[in-house]
Amino acid sequence: MRHTPHFVSSDADEVRRLIRENPWATLVATTDAGIVASHYPVLLDETVGDAIVLLTHVGRPDERSLGLGEGEIMVIVQGPHGYVSPGWYPEGQIVPTWNHVTAHLWGVPELLDDDENLRVLGDLVDHFEHVMPEPRSLQLDLEGSRRLARGTVxxxxxxxxxxxxxxxxxxxxxxxxxxxxxxxxxGEHYAQPALAREMRRVHPR
Incomplete structure (x- = not known):
C-alpha cells in the first residue's frame, strides 16, 4: 500500500482489533500457476501473548491451490471504507478520496492435523453462533461434524x-x-456509518 505517514499504523493492537471486528479475510499466494486468492473467516488465537496468530480453515483442494505450507502468503483484512466527496471540503477543492481501514499480513501457514482442525472449526462456529438465540454447535453431532471436517484443512x-x-x-x-x-x-448519497464510527474513534473530541 502507498506509504503516506499520516495513515500508517504500526500498532499491533489496532491490527488485532481490525481482525476481531472484520473476520472475513482474503488469502493471497504466489504459486507455479500464478497469483491465487481465496476468502475465508479467520479468528485470532488469543492464547499467544503479543503475537498475531490467525486460525482458519480452507476447503479442499484450496490448500493445494494456494500451496499452503510451502511458502509465505499474504492475508488481507479490510475494515470499513467509503468514498469521500470533495463536496464535503471547502470551496475550491475538487479532488475526492477513499477512506479505509486495511491491513496486509504475511506469514507461512502451518497445516493442522485432523483433531486441531475440528477444534478450530468448532471455535469458528461457536464464535459466530454465541449471539444467536439458540446457538448451534458442532458438538451437537460430533461424529457428523468430524466427517464433514475431512473436506477442510x-x-x-x-x-x-x-x-x-x-x-x-x-x-x-x-x-x-x-x-x-x-x-x-x-448523508443522502454515500452514507457509511461504520466508517463514520472509525473516524470518530481516531478524531476524538
Missing part, C-alpha cells in the same frame, strides 16, 4: 510482519472532519 498463520493503514482524513482540519463524519453518518 485447518490453518494456523503466525504473522511475521504487517502493513496497516487507517486512512481516515487525519490530514484534514477538525471542521472538515466533522463534515465528512456527518455525511458518512446520514
Amino acid at each position: 485447518g490453518v494456523r498463520l503466525r504473522v511475521t510482519r504487517f502493513d496497516a493503514r487507517l486512512k481516515l482524513s487525519q490530514n484534514k482540519s477538525p471542521e472538515v472532519v466533522d463534515r465528512i463524519v456527518s455525511e458518512l453518518e446520514s
Whole structure:
C-alpha cells in the first residue's frame, strides 16, 4: 500500500482489533500457476501473548491451490471504507478520496492435523453462533461434524510482519472532519456509518 505517514499504523493492537471486528479475510499466494486468492473467516488465537496468530480453515483442494505450507502468503483484512466527496471540503477543492481501514499480513501457514482442525472449526462456529438465540454447535453431532471436517484443512498463520493503514482524513482540519463524519453518518448519497464510527474513534473530541 502507498506509504503516506499520516495513515500508517504500526500498532499491533489496532491490527488485532481490525481482525476481531472484520473476520472475513482474503488469502493471497504466489504459486507455479500464478497469483491465487481465496476468502475465508479467520479468528485470532488469543492464547499467544503479543503475537498475531490467525486460525482458519480452507476447503479442499484450496490448500493445494494456494500451496499452503510451502511458502509465505499474504492475508488481507479490510475494515470499513467509503468514498469521500470533495463536496464535503471547502470551496475550491475538487479532488475526492477513499477512506479505509486495511491491513496486509504475511506469514507461512502451518497445516493442522485432523483433531486441531475440528477444534478450530468448532471455535469458528461457536464464535459466530454465541449471539444467536439458540446457538448451534458442532458438538451437537460430533461424529457428523468430524466427517464433514475431512473436506477442510485447518490453518494456523503466525504473522511475521504487517502493513496497516487507517486512512481516515487525519490530514484534514477538525471542521472538515466533522463534515465528512456527518455525511458518512446520514448523508443522502454515500452514507457509511461504520466508517463514520472509525473516524470518530481516531478524531476524538
